[in-house]
Structure formats: C-alpha cells, structure tokens
Amino acid sequence: MTSITRLALGRPAVVFLATLLLIVIGVFAVFRLKTELFPDIDLPVVTVATTYPGASPDAVLQDVTIPVENAVASVSDLKELHSISTENLSVVTAEFDYGTNMERVEEEIAASVNNLVLPAGANQPTVDRFDWSDFPVIFYGLLGDRDVSELETIARRDVLPVVEQVDGVARVAIEGSAAQQVLVTLNPQALAEYGLTTQQVVTALQENNVSRPSGIIFDNVGRVLPVRTTSRYTSLEDIASLAVGSSEAASPLLLKDIGQVAMATDPFASISRTDGQRSLAISVLKEADANTVEVANNVQDKVSQISLPAGVELRTHFDQSDYIEESINALLREGALGFLFAVIIIYLFLTGLRTTLVTAISIPLSIIIALIVLAWQGITLNIITMAGLTVAIGRVVDDSIVVLENIYRH
Template sequence: MIRSVVAFAVRRRVTVLMVALAVIAFGGVGFSRLTLDLLPDISYPSLTVQTEFPDTAPGEVENLVTRPVEEAVGVLRGLQDIHSVTRAERSEVTLQFDWGADMDNLSMEVREKLDRLTLPDETTDPVVLRYDPALDPIMRLALTGSDDMQLLRRVAEKDVKEELETLDGVAAAVIKGGEEEEIQVELDQGKLASLGITPEQVSEVLATSNINRPGGSLESTESQYLVRTLNEFDSLQEIQELAINPMGRAPVRLADVATVRWASKDREEITRVNGTESVEIAIYKEGDANTVAVADVVAEALVFIPEELPEGMEITVLFDQSRFIRTSIEEVRNALLIGGALAILVLLAFLRSVRPTVVIATTIPISILATFVLMYRLDVSLNIMSLGGLTLGIGMLVDSSIVVLEAIHRRVQAGASLAAGAIEGTTEVGGAVAASVLTTVAVFFPIVFVEGIAGQLFRDQALTVTFSLLASLVVAVTVIP
C-alpha cells in the first residue's frame, strides 16, 4: 500500500504539488476563521434551581418549595446526584448530570417541568442557573464624571447600554451600581384607617390600573383583529389622581392618603473606580462570537460614544479579557515560531546542506496549516492549549521526513535514479515511519475520551498533536519523495 501511494506521488508530482498548495490555501482560510479564546470551552454538567420565598422560615421553604422542586426535576435523564440547600426566604436545588450531557436541552427540560409545578403564590418564578466560564463578561466598563448617581445610571441605561447592545457579537450589557429610579408610594396609615381603606386595597388598585395585557381577538368574515388592554401610567400626576376607594362612595385620590414621588431603590451594591463612585457596565458576548473580535468592536465604539455623553462624563475600561487572550496567544505563538526555527537550524547543523534542510523544513508549515483545516472543521478554537499542542509536536513533525529523505539519499548514492530512489527508499522505511507516528498518536489521542475538567481542558491539545503528526506522516510519504 505504501509503495503504491509513493509511486503515485512520484509519477504525479504536479498533482501532489497542487494538493499541497490547496492545503496551504485552505489552512490559511481556516486559520483566519478560527475562534480565538483563552482556554477551551469548559462546561460543568450541573444546574441550580433557585426560588425566592419572601418572609418565610427555612422549614416552611423546605416543605413548600424545595421538596416539590426536587420531586419535579428528580426524574430527568442522566441525573447523577441531586442536593439542596434551604435557608430563610430561599431554596436552591442543585442537579449533577453525566459529563458530556447536552446541558442546553437539559436546561429546557428543567424549565418545562418547573412551568408545570404549582408553588405558593408568594414565591418568585424559579430561576435555572448554569455556571459556564464562557458566560462571564468579556469586558467591564466604568462610567464616571457626575455626583448625581441617578443621572449616571440613567445615562448608562438609556445611552451607553442601548448603543453597545446594537454592536455585532454583543449579547447584553448589564448595568450595576448607581441609583436606580423608581416611583415610591408612602402611605399615611392614619388617613387610611380613618377612611376604612386597607394597604392591600391600595396595592390591588395600583396593580390593576397599570396593565398592558392581550385581550384576545375579534374575527369577522374578512379579517381578524388582535385586542390588547392598554392602561399604563404616563406620569406621576396620573398616579396621584388615581381613585383608590370602591365605586359608589366619595372619590378618594391616592395623593390624599399617600405621598407619591420619584426616588431610588434600596442600593444593594456600590461600584467605585479609584475611590470615585461609578456605574459599572458588564459586556457579554454571544455564544459563538469571537472574544477578541467583539472586544475590538466595542473598543471602536468607545471612541465615539463618549462624545454623546453629558459634559464631564467618561468611560474607563476596567477589564478586557481580550488583552489576556492576545498576550497568552502571542507568547505561545512566539514559542511555536522559535521552536520551528530552532528545529530547522538543528537540521542544517547536522545535514550540512541547504537543499535537504529546505525540503524537510516544508513539512512544518504544511503540517501546521493542514492542522488548522481540521481544527476549523471540528470546531476547535485557537487557545493556549491547542497552540501548546502544536508547540509540543513541532519538533516531531520533521522526524518522519528526516528518515524518509535519508533513505532516499542512500538509495540514490547506491546508483538508483531519483524516481526509483524515492520510491524504493520511502517504501523501505514507510512502515517504520508510520508505526513511529501512530505509536505517538496512540499516546495522545486517548486523552480525547477522558471525562471531567481534565478531558475538556486537554482535548484540544491532544487533537492538535494528533492532527499535526498525521499530517506530517502524509507529507513525508507524498511531498518529500
């Protein structure tokens, strides 16, 4: 089999050359389209269902919330373990699944079961939480320049947030800090008691007077009309003029028994930059977006966004994940280039001839570019682990070519023609070269099947080493002869 492959490569030199050029071209395209990340995609097979139950003791939360949730989600496929933590006003149920489970589908199944679950009316809707390092923000910005925290928060939400979320690759911009505005209604208990009105009645009137709900549809013989009930508050005065007592009695306005005003929500977090209070903007990328590309788009937008802000306000970049990625990738890439250069210099020192050194050196770029094609097809990102795999294998890429070229050279010196020497020499050592490469592949490739964090972390490294070694074997028995 090896003889026939080598014979074809020697007789069809133009075909082999064109295939090699095609691999180089496709490798360049694949390299340009590879996702650039710091680490491989790591997914933990766990979900947490969190439910809030205000003003309740832990025992009550456990009986009314935690146990029903456990019963509802405890029959999911692939579930390995389930445990819960119940504390005052909160229930947390954590589900552990098999490594490699499809967490997106499992998240949907959990939500479907929770939708069919009946919990006390006072509980909030259960929230399904999933820890994924890829879901961390790629950038954190700080908006500063004003002592009015309400104004700072309003500018961040209305101007900066809306501008950033229109950019390609940006999934969301989350605002933290500042003072979030709300309308507060402070009831006068004495006036309410004298009029025979309870706070619950006021709360019910406010809830039913500010609605935007679908109202069904009206159909005729020719058309169908969708009906919505719209009755939302437009101003503070409209809320103050709201009648809160039952019909048939003298009207009582909300302003008669309460103070209605703009105010700020109770603050749960404060962000500061260099001791100055600020508003933080966390930027999240879309799931399949390139972290570095999204960060570049945001950086370009940050050039002109400050021009639209009120005077004195400015945006500061607190954290940029792309900087760490660039630095790490550049360091590994430099190590790769230095390793390749040193390998060529060692070849030149021992072979003492430029021509065979150049022939063997072609193995390195062709093998690496072929690896980029396979990485792109198998959705392996360009990260420090995959580049580390290339760096690890770069010295081994020339081993097969050295052995093949030496065998060809020996045959030619013995009197064989170049074509015959190439065929006979490569055939002679082809089996040994293939066995050598495959034994090395047999060491690295099984890492792909390791489960857990280790498997996810080293999978890309194992694949790149395997791809590059197999590509170098093909180059050694086709391009080199």
C-alpha cells in the first residue's frame, strides 16, 4: 500500500474532515467561477486598419499599406506579416508567437504607425487586437410601425439609458440608424463671382481638419509616446467660418459667403432588417472582467421593465447566457445520470451499501476538486471546460466501477 492509502485507512477522521473541507471550499469556488461562452484566449494577432476614401487598391497599397507594413516590421518578436489592400481600405495583420506580451506589442505598433505621414484624405490607422469580450453578449432588434429616425429616438431615450446603467455593461451600440453627416452646399454663382473652384474649397476643408505626427517623447520609464498636432472642427459654425480665400469685397472670404453648411442624413449608413422590416440592431457589450450570465440576466430584467410606445417591439435575437446556461444544465444532467446509473449498477452487482457509498461520494467529490482548481487558476466555465468536465464524469464513473470491482474481488 502507498503512504496515501495507509493514511486514509489509518486516520479515517482526518480523511472525513478533509473531505468536508474540500466540499466547503468547492461551494465557495462555484460562486466565484465566471461563466463565459468562449475561453479567455489571448490571440497573438494585431491588426492595423486604415481607410482611404476614394482610393483604388493600387493607391491604397502604395500610399498606405506599404508604409504601415514598414512601420510594423520594426516591432520586436514579429513572426509573420500579411496585408490586404482593397478599394478604400488597408488591413495589415501582424502575427506573433503565443506567450508574447501583446499589450506591449500593441503599444509599440500604435507608436510606430502614429508617426506615419499618410496622404491627405487617409484616416488615422486603427490598431486593435482580437478580444472575446468585444463580442456582444446580447443582440436586440427594435422594430415597429415607425421610421428609423423615430426608432432611434426611442432607443436612445428609453432603451440605452436603462441598459447602460447595468453593472458590468461596457457600452451599447446601435446599428441601422440614420447617421448624420455635415453637408456643404456650394453656390455656383458665388464661386464664379469670387473665382474659386470646388476643389479649392475641398482642399481648404481638408487642410484645416488635420491630425499629424509632430515627433515623439520619452516618459520617465522609457516608454515612447507619440506627439500629434491636431486641428479639428467642433461645430457647424467652425466650418461655416472657415476662410477659403480672399477678395476685395470680402477679405477673408468665408465658406458661409459662398454656400451653406447643415447637418444631413448619411445615405450610406448601415441598414438593419428584422423579418423583412426596417429595424435598429442594438448590441450590448460587457466589461472584460464581468460575468456574462450575470450581466445578460440583469440586462434582460431591466429591459423587461421598459415601457415602449404602442406598436414598438424590442426582440432578443441572441443571448450568450442562453447557450452557457444550456451547457451548464447539460453538464449537470449528464453528471446526475452518470452518478445515478453508477450507483444502481454497483449496488445491484456488488450488493454492498459501503461500496455504493464510496462511488456516490467519489464522483461529486472529483467534480468539486476540478471546480476548485478552475477557480484557483482563474479559468472560466465555458464550452471547452464544460465539455471536458462532461467527458471526465464518464471516466470517473468508469474508474469507480473498475476500482471497486477489483477491491471486491481481492
């Protein structure tokens, strides 16, 4: 016999107290476990996306993609770099080895690309890395016998304030709304009178709404911090008061002297449909350290209390907590069935109450120990860990029967 077996047989009281202690710790561990749909995997991939409106794929490649690739290539620990250049868009993907400090890599890439001087019209590159917490926990659809602008007003007035106040909610996004844009309407007669062209006005608008790198500085811990010079429009009056030229009659010549500036609906905004009907898509994203099931259930409770106008409906299209709770229920069901059948078979064939109790205790105790380890290591209950526990239950049942049968025989 091994030392563990001798200890268990020689000190049954100690074993009994240790078992009770494990059960108590297991109960606390269960309440500490976070439940998620997917495991927390830090993928070693960083993407740099840059929009260049109106540019062809070749122009995007030469003017944006290649400079971004050169900037990213200087980052340490880079494994592979590939890119896609399409009309209006450049996407550069950098891959690293697993175990790389991705926060440090993301900061290095952001510092590198922020110092690039891109052509006029190209937007600032967006550096991002994949995170499961960026996947919405709930998708809603707001629809009714109203136009989209009215639905958006209802969503922002009645739905968003309620959902955003729920603990664990990071942000709430709306898709399919009538997005607003600034519309500048030029007067052809005024342009001809002052000798201006449309391109001159466009150039003036672009050159006075800029964000360009001005160099770098080092902080007290040696990190590189990019410095940018920015000049942004903050109101319609800023745009209308922009000097676009000069003349003897009006010096300087302002944009409002040759046209009008107003807010208008963007005709290229995203479109959301539910059952063939125009609607608004509302997605709820949780904080990275929040419990998916808890956040989703709290959001659903708050949404059920919202009083919407007649004819307007808020439908749930997707809820992560449903899949998680279904997986947990399946795990409990399979575990209970395995436990029940193992106890019945052992009792029928070995006809001993003590041997039956050994199996009845070992199966749930094994699961409790596994949950303690998960909580200790900060691992969540997700589709991967729950699938593993389901398989493990079958192995525990099988091992219990085999061991007890051999004990009974010898």
